[in-house]
Amino acid sequence: MKVLITGGVRSGKSSFAEKLATSFGEKVVYVATATAGDEEMRERIAKHQSRRPPNWTTVEEPVNLRDVLLTARGDAVLVDCLTLWVTNLLLKEEDVVGKAYEVVEIFPKITVPLIFVTNEVGSGIVPDNPLARKFRDVAGLVNQVFAKYCDEVYLTVAGIPVKIKGVS
Amino acid sequence: MKVLITGGVRSGKSSFAEKLATSFGEKVVYVATATAGDEEMRERIAKHQSRRPPNWTTVEEPVNLRDVLLTARGDAVLVDCLTLWVTNLLLKEEDVVGKAYEVVEIFPKITVPLIFVTNEVGSGIVPDNPLARKFRDVAGLVNQVFAKYCDEVYLTVAGIPVKIKGVS
Amino acid sequence: MKVLITGGVRSGKSSFAEKLATSFGEKVVYVATATAGDEEMRERIAKHQSRRPPNWTTVEEPVNLRDVLLTARGDAVLVDCLTLWVTNLLLKEEDVVGKAYEVVEIFPKITVPLIFVTNEVGSGIVPDNPLARKFRDVAGLVNQVFAKYCDEVYLTVAGIPVKIKGVS
Known part of the structure; x- marks a missing residue:
């Protein structure tokens, strides 16, 4: 079972993902892609951590998702986000969509349930900044790649998970 | 019956809310949280008002929603938005999420149908401005609080109300 | 059959629209509203074109949609976007919503299937720039006009078309 959860900021994506992960068992591997680069992000990470059950394992991996997923052991793996x-791959000038395909192509080898959290970033005004436009484009394409290879996809709106792919 | 209607700008939220309010009866109390602070907002408010039936009562209340809802009498109360x-609470440096809980906790005492209009503001690019980021976060959390305690939630897209919570 | 497909940037709108157009037959008229005004847009257009079947007819029409639709012949007409x-009409200071009504009022005269692609632009933070605010408003209103007169409306999210209007 591979699940993608997408939604706007503060739409309840992470809470729903954590509830879903818990439904698979107690031993959840939480893969954090955030790096505590600045004060605001540090606070956000700390808030997220305080909400997670103490028996979860946290792996911090900003870039190499593929290897983390291949080696993770537990009842479920939750990648947030x-x-x-x-963003981390763009900063390293990587071929991000190519990297996304490298991750989804290992899905058949993975038997532990995988849950991915991602963001809707393309429903506002076109940004002035070309880098922001590129980011929107790449983030949207990556969401499409993961959605295509996941069994279930949810869109969260105001805390409500709306299933948009998978048997209901 | 408590209903939350969320959606992007010009997605048909207010029109749908007004139609829904009318379905409960003629005597609708319209609670406007906007203040006519600038020319653009004044025009927007005037346009909204001209669309409302003349026998509706309008209450302007930018901040104290709880008391307005406790005392309102009519066939339905519509809060827009x-x-x-x-925004008004953030400008007064209030604990906005706390205030949201103070409103939803009076829901069981209220028998008149309540309809709330709100906005999706978190599906664009991360804003540069820290205040805008804070606003997005708080607006998203407040939407979650109201959605949790409302019986029905709708997402409007291109004028179409999509029910995302409640029996269909 | 008239269909509207809306969604954020890189949410899979155009791919879905092209698949849908193909389902009606081989002779598709592709109406491009983009003008190759700058390098970035030129690249985007070239990418889009390379994806389209070679037997499609491309009509470039930034403004006069009504006449193009009245005269187009084929198995389906796809307008993107x-x-x-x-945007083009706003730059010419036209009454855009009025122009939208002039297009939908010819729908009953048109028997070839019409597919329109559009964008969700109103779910981010309120832009500082008054022109951007006006654009959001007008784009949202135009989406409402087309959605009202189309038989089917889809919202694409992460490449998944979610039907929000029409028999399912």
Whole structure:
């Protein structure tokens, strides 16, 4: 079972992902793609961590998602979030969509349930900044790649998970 | 019956909310959280008003939603919108999410149908401005609080209300 | 059959629209509202074109959609996209919503299937720039006009078309 959860900021993506992960068992591997680069991000990470059950394992991996997923052991693996992973790869000038395909192509080898959190970033005004436009484009394409290879996809709106792919 | 209607700008939220309010009866109390602070907002408010039936009662209340809802009498109460209420509270440096809980906790005492209009503001690019980021976060959390305690939630897209919570 | 497909940037709108157009037959008229005004747009257009079957006919029409639709012959007509059409009309200071009504009022005369692609642009933070705010408003209103007169409306999210209007 591979699940993608997408939605706007503060739409309840992470809470729903954590609830879903817990439904698979107690031993959840939480893969954090955030790096505590600045004060605001540090606070956000700390808030997220304080909400997670103490028996979860946290792996911090900003870039190499593929290897982390291949080696993770537990009842479920939760990756939060793909959008920061995209940001980290863009900063390293990687071929991000290519990297996304390298991750989804290992899906058949993975038997532990995988849950990915990502963001909707393309429903506002076109940004002035060309880098922001590129980021929107790449983030959107990566969401499409993961959605295509996941069994279930949810869009969260105001805390409500709306299933948009998978048997209901 | 408590209903939350969320959606992007010009997605048909207010029109749908007004139609829904009318379905409960003629005597609708319209709670406007906007203040006519500038020319653009004044025009927007005037346009909204001209669309409302003349026998509706309008209450202007930018901040104290709880008391307005406790005392309102009519066939339905329509609050338009929560996002401006969030803005007004942030400007006064209030604990906005706390205030949201103070509103939803009176829901069981209220028998008149309540309809809340709010905005999706978190599906664009991360804003540069820290205040805008804070606003997005708080607006999203407030939407979650109201959605949790409302019986029905709709997402409007291109004028179409999509029910995302409640029996269909 | 008239279909509107809306969604954020890189949410899979155009791919889905092209698949849908192909389902009606081989002779598709592709109406491009983009003008190759700058390098970035030129690249985007070239990428889009390379994806289209070679037997499709391309019509470039940034403004006069009504006449193009009245005269187009084929198995289906695909307009990509309304948001650029709105931009082009705003630059000419036209009454854009009025122009939208002039297009939908010819729908009953048109028997060839019409597919329109458009964008969700109103789910981010309120832009500082008054022109950007006006654009959001007009783009949203135009989406409402087309959605009202189309038989089917889809919202694409992460490459997944979610039907929000029409028999499912």
